[in-house]
Every structure is written in structure tokens, then in C-alpha cells.
Amino acid sequence: AQKVTQAQTEISVVEKEDVTLDCVYETRDTTYYLFWYKQPPSGELVFLIRRNSFDEQNEISGRYSWNFQKSTSSFNFTITASQVVDSAVYFCALSAGGSYIPTFGRGTSLIVHP
């Protein structure tokens, strides 16, 4: 069985602060995929990134960066110089065992104050 834990329920920061959203996953499969999605107040799910278990390189995309650590089963997401538009709920997800169905974490609500 797969499990995704996002221990931070809500994070509140002031604009321009850096913020890291934690994600810890559990799976017995050696092949798996990890994801981050953003859900703004309008409700849609916006895909941010997918990572497979064989690629531990960290990734940077503009102000976003992801740190994948297999040794600690974590896939953390950092927003540098946060902006008010980053305010949203962020979900980490995992798919494994040959299934393309992601198991989602409970989400972290990020509030960025001006």
C-alpha cells in the first residue's frame, strides 16, 4: 500500500520569504512516481512536477525547486521569494506498483501575506 504524508496542514508566510513544503512517502515498490499539484482557491488541480524513482536529481523551475531524497523517502518542495499568487493548497502524490493512479497527501495550505 502507498501512503503520502504532508505533516504541515497550513503554512503562513510573508511575501518574499522562502518556504518549504514537506512530503514523506511510503511504498514497497522500487518503481514509483512522485508528483506535486497546486490547487488555487478557484479549485482546479494544476500539475507542477513528476519525478520517477530512478531520478534523484533535484529540479529547479523558476522560483520552484524540488528535493528528492530516497534515503529519507521525502520529496520536498521549496518556493523561493514567495508571492501572494502562490497562495494555494499544495498536494504531494505518489503512484506505484504499476498503477498510474496517484495516492494524494492531505495537502498543505500555503498563505502568502503581502
Place this chain on the structure above:
Amino acid sequence: EPEVTQTPSHQVTQMGQEVILRCVPISNHLYFYWYRQILGQKVEFLVSFYNNEISEKSEIFDDQFSVERPDGSNFTLKIRSTKLEDSAMYFCASSFPGGGHSYNEQFFGPGTRLTVL
């Protein structure tokens, strides 16, 4: 850029009524999915559909739910007799099978908010 669309954006219904949520997947996609998100909670998988049949379903997807691809473009989720606890956001997604080690990327629609009174 092609996208998954869903209608209506918000549906209000009375308990016990039937509802049909509609989705138009991306046109060349072959796999279709429904997910549910109760307000403030995580997104949960309901069902996947391929080649005109259900390929996988979760415990949530009981006899009250059904899915159909009535024509070449629509993919629907029917809830036969709605309950208060069916109130949620329902997301449709679609994907195209990846070749080799390619991942079967799912593209999500904007969701339908269902409110059962």
C-alpha cells in the same frame, strides 16, 4: 493547448436525486478517470475507464456510482441517489498511454462542485 473540460462547474441537487457529471477528455486520450475531493480533504480516486469498461475502482465507487462513455467525446459519472456525503468536488482526468517507460500522464479537468442538500 488541449484540455479536459467539465460541466457543470457547480451542481446543486436534493438528496435522493440522480446527478450526471460530464467530462470531455482530451480528444486522443484513451484512459479516463474520476476523482473526488470532499471539502478541505485530499483528492481520492474513484474509477478508471479504458476500452469501454472499468479498469480499476476504489472502495468509494459503490453501486450508487456508474460511468459511461456515451459517445466519442463525453465521459460521464452518474450518482443514482445522492446522499449528503456525496457533496464534493469531482475531478475528471484523462491520459494517453505512454510507450515503453513513458509515464501515463493524467490531465485534470477544472472540477464540478456537487452540493447535495
